Amino acid sequence: MDKFTDSSMSSFVDQDAVRGTRNSETIAVAMSGGVDSSTVAAMLRADGYEVIGLTMQLWNQRRLAGRPGMPEVVHGRCCSLDDVYDARAVAEAIGIPYYVVNHEARFERDVVRPFVEQYLSGRTPIPCSLCNNHLKFDQLLRVARQIGAARVATGHYAQVEFDRQRERWLLKRPRDRSKDQTYFLFGLTQEQLSRTLFPLGNMTKPEVRARAHGYGLALAEKPDSQEICFVPGGEYKNFLAAYLAEQGETFPDTRGELITTDGRVLGEHGGIHNFTVGQRKGLGVATGSPLYVVQIKGDTRQVVVGGQENLYSETLAVRQINLIAFEDLTDSLKVRVKIRHRHEPAPATITKIGADEILVRFAEPQRAVTPGQAAVFYQDDVVVGGGWIS
Amino acid sequence: MRRVYLDHNATTPVVPEVLEAMRPYFFEHFGNASSIHHHGQETRAAVERARESVAKLIGSRPAEVVFTSGGTEADNLAIFGLVRPSDHVITSPVEHHAVLNSCKHLEEQGSRVTYLPVDPAGRVNPDDLRGALRANTKLVSIMMANNETGVIQPVEEIGKICREADIYFHSDAVQAAAKVPIRVETIGCDLLSISGHKMNAPQGVGALYVRRGTTLEPMLFGGSHERSRRAGTENVPGIVGLGRAAELARRGFEQGEDHAVAALRDRLEKAILQQVEAVGVNGAGAPRVPNTTNIYFDYIEGEALVIALDLKGLAVSTGAACSSGAIEPSHVLTAMGLGQDRARASLRFSLGKHNTAADVDFAIELVPRLVEKLRELSPVYNKTSVVPS
Numbered sequence: 001m002d003k004f005t006d007s008s009m010s011s012f013v014d015q016d017a018v019r020g021t022r023n024s025e026t027i028a029v030a031m032s033g034g035v036d037s038s039t040v041a042a043m044l045r046a047d048g049y050e051v052i053g054l055t056m057q058l059w060n061q062r063r064l065a066g067r068p069g070m071p072e073v074v075h076g077r078c079c080s081l082d083d084v085y086d087a088r089a090v091a092e093a094i095g096i097p098y099y100v101v102n103h104e105a106r107f108e109r110d111v112v113r114p115f116v117e118q119y120l121s122g123r124t125p126i127p128c129s130l131c132n133n134h135l136k137f138d139q140l141l142r143v144a145r146q147i148g149a150a151r152v153a154t155g156h157y158a159q160v161e162f163d164r165q166r167e168r169w170l171l172k173r174p175r176d177r178s179k180d181q182t183y184f185l186f187g188l189t190q191e192q193l194s195r196t197l198f199p200l201g202n203m204t205k206p207e208v209r210a211r212a213h214g215y216g217l218a219l220a221e222k223p224d225s226q227e228i229c230f231v232p233g234g235e236y237k238n239f240l241a242a243y244l245a246e247q248g249e250t251f252p253d254t255r256g257e258l259i260t261t262d263g264r265v266l267g268e269h270g271g272i273h274n275f276t277v278g279q280r281k282g283l284g285v286a287t288g289s290p291l292y293v294v295q296i297k298g299d300t301r302q303v304v305v306g307g308q309e310n311l312y313s314e315t316l317a318v319r320q321i322n323l324i325a326f327e328d329l330t331d332s333l334k335v336r337v338k339i340r341h342r343h344e345p346a347p348a349t350i351t352k353i354g355a356d357e358i359l360v361r362f363a364e365p366q367r368a369v370t371p372g373q374a375a376v377f378y379q380d381d382v383v384v385g386g387g388w389i390s
Numbered sequence: 391m392r393r394v395y396l397d398h399n400a401t402t403p404v405v406p407e408v409l410e411a412m413r414p415y416f417f418e419h420f421g422n423a424s425s426i427h428h429h430g431q432e433t434r435a436a437v438e439r440a441r442e443s444v445a446k447l448i449g450s451r452p453a454e455v456v457f458t459s460g461g462t463e464a465d466n467l468a469i470f471g472l473v474r475p476s477d478h479v480i481t482s483p484v485e486h487h488a489v490l491n492s493c494k495h496l497e498e499q500g501s502r503v504t505y506l507p508v509d510p511a512g513r514v515n516p517d518d519l520r521g522a523l524r525a526n527t528k529l530v531s532i533m534m535a536n537n538e539t540g541v542i543q544p545v546e547e548i549g550k551i552c553r554e555a556d557i558y559f560h561s562d563a564v565q566a567a568a569k570v571p572i573r574v575e576t577i578g579c580d581l582l583s584i585s586g587h588k589m590n591a592p593q594g595v596g597a598l599y600v601r602r603g604t605t606l607e608p609m610l611f612g613g614s615h616e617r618s619r620r621a622g623t624e625n626v627p628g629i630v631g632l633g634r635a636a637e638l639a640r641r642g643f644e645q646g647e648d649h650a651v652a653a654l655r656d657r658l659e660k661a662i663l664q665q666v667e668a669v670g671v672n673g674a675g676a677p678r679v680p681n682t683t684n685i686y687f688d689y690i691e692g693e694a695l696v697i698a699l700d701l702k703g704l705a706v707s708t709g710a711a712c713s714s715g716a717i718e719p720s721h722v723l724t725a726m727g728l729g730q731d732r733a734r735a736s737l738r739f740s741l742g743k744h745n746t747a748a749d750v751d752f753a754i755e756l757v758p759r760l761v762e763k764l765r766e767l768s769p770v771y772n773k774t775s776v777v778p779s
Contacts, residue, residue, distance in 0.1 A: 052701070057716035084715065099697045102716035105730075146694040146764045147701055 033083030036155025069238025123372030159201035186386030256301030278368030440633025461585030471606030540682025549578025595628030652680035689771035
């Protein structure tokens with residue numbers, strides 16, 4: 001038998017490795033069909049937990065297939081049939097009940113819609129955080145509790161622990177810093193953290209793959225998914241157009257002026273949704289020195305361009321705050337602040353300046369502060385909290 | 391774990407009598423029913439005996455029964471065998487997807503399709519059918535019994551109208567066969583689909599009744615099997631199984647099995663309505679097949695309840711499973727006018743002839759308890775509970 005076919009997977013799974021001592025607690029595992037969550041399910045099963053595999057059906061990948069700029073067939077993506085197939089095969093191989101739960105309506109309302117609207121208003125959204133807040137750690141947690149699992153485990157690289165001194169649940173960076181996903185998890189509440197397990201938090205990715213091999217999981221070498229799950233090929237502009245067309249909505253006119261930092265009009269641009277702060281290519285103007293997008297004015301639809309030096313900001317304001325390590329921020333606090341997924345947290349002081357607003361003052365000016373992205377505060381490994389850059 | 395199966399509208403077990411009847415046709419009598427030699431004659435005889443048995447179940451002539459691979463193929467053959475792009479078709483929005491998606495495809499090919507409205511119980515009004523008839527109406531396709539609610543359509547009145555107007559009438563009777571008596575003459579239909587695995591025969595076999603004189607274009611081209619209406623070597627064991635199941639179904643009616651199932655279904659329904667608040671029966675008041683009840687439990691997610699029940703050993707269903715296995719809100723309940731929330735909060739319980747009073751008690755013990763538990767965790771139901779936003 002071809003050992004690479006999925007149908008042979010069960011014969012390769014080391015059943016002894018995934019059947020440990022009994023543990024009475026029931027844990028739901030959010031299974032995406034990838035290596036990480038599959039390994040989590042197998043690990044918990046090996047630890048003797050009663051494990052239930054759940055996959056969230058969030059987006060019908062075929063909905064926009066074949067529209068202009070969209071692929072005809074979408075393979076190997078979140079919520080694709082291939083991934084559900086893989087997750088189901090893992091569940092079957094390790095011997096756990098498995099269900100697909102449909103949260104498409106909520107996902108569209110709380111993730112896809114805001115994603116589209118943010119782009120059209122000149123911001124650069126991160127749908128993964130919204131998905132974590134509104135779907136994975138809300139809807140899924142509720143379904144899990146309803147079917148008898150008090151806690152949900154995911155394949156995120158992060159750590160959660162209870163701090164007895166503070167009497168709070170803490171979110172911490174994982175051992176494998178290169179896989180750190182805490183930036184997308186800053187919105188988790190104490191209630192959500194208390195019901196969440198991140199079993200991969202102290203493992204490296206190679207260790208996880210080795211574990212997957214050890215259990216005999218056929219997908220141990222499946223590549224990581226990188227992009228936004230509902231946007232094929234990362235072509236978000238095509239997605240915006242296809243989605244609005246499907247909804248029968250006209251694509252709003254977001255064209256406007258391209259101006260310099262001192263207000264001089266350089267020309268017209270084709271729509272603010274085409275730009276993100278820090279962008280250099282595709283501005284459509286030729287000047288002697290390199291120009292960058294330094295600001296997108298949603299209300300006037302102006303795109304402000306300037307030199308490299310105009311990209312740096314010393315301060316930024318954050319709204320829709322979620323604090324994890326503290327109940328409230330009374331005094332200013334020295335932290336490190338991460339302002340995009342691939343940003344090395346930079347030293348800063350955070351100060352509360354409104355009921356739901358925090359001012360971040362960096363020790364050194366930071367490049368390309370982008371509205372719509374999250375600012376997440378760290379003290380060493382601990383996620384203090386975070387919010388949305390306004 | 392004790393497991394109780396109350397999802398017989400999805401599929402039924404092959405009962406021992408059916409399996410025994412099929413058994414010789416895998417090895418002992420394995421011939422191709424088209425062969426001229428002894429082996430072929432043996433299986434030919436078996437296929438024809440099965441045809442007689444199915445014909446008896448629906449009150450047709452044996453020659454009017456065409457064996458297919460199942461209900462979906464029977465529906466497709468009826469529709470695509472008759473309708474051309476210039477034709478008009480009338481159907482309803484509560485049909486099975488085998489009919490609905492066939493009609494959708496017809497529309498893509500240029501045919502016009504009218505979807506008759508349904509009342510809150512999911513029944514079409516024969517007067518609406520009269521009003522929808524056009525000069526080029528070729529086919530009316532209205533199911534006999536609904537798969538989700540069990541509600542029976544006024545097929546005899548529909549058949550009468552179609553006869554008067556000289557229009558073909560197809561009825562998908564997949565969920566009616568073996569549950570209620572079927573007489574094609576009384577219904578007045580020209581085409582009628584049944585499926586083996588909904589009536590204790592195996593999956594992969596079904597039949598289409600084709601009234602004598604009805605010319606169907608075949609969908610499969612090949613040999614002249616099934617009087618050139620369905621090419622392909624007969625699935626002899628499956629056909630034999632369907633024949634035996636049809637025989638058992640007729641015997642079941644004689645012995646009152648349908649009444650026994652109805653009594654169990656009614657007991658289940660009554661107990662749930664009594665013990666749980668904010669519930670109701672979808673399709674209540676309309677005539678229904680004896681084995682089905684579809685109940686809404688306001689303030690819950692049917693999907694979560696189905697999973698929770700499965701984990702405790704009770705198999706029921708909700709909505710329609712899409713390709714990933716996730717549940718989509720039922721098009722049937724939506725067409726009946728239920729809101730999205732109530733459609734998603736509805737569960738189907740469908741009993742089979744082997745279910746016992748103890749099975750029903752198991753469900754009666756489990757369902758109210760789990761509904762209450764789910765409601766405790768529902769932000770809509772219990773506004774005092776603290777649920778993170």
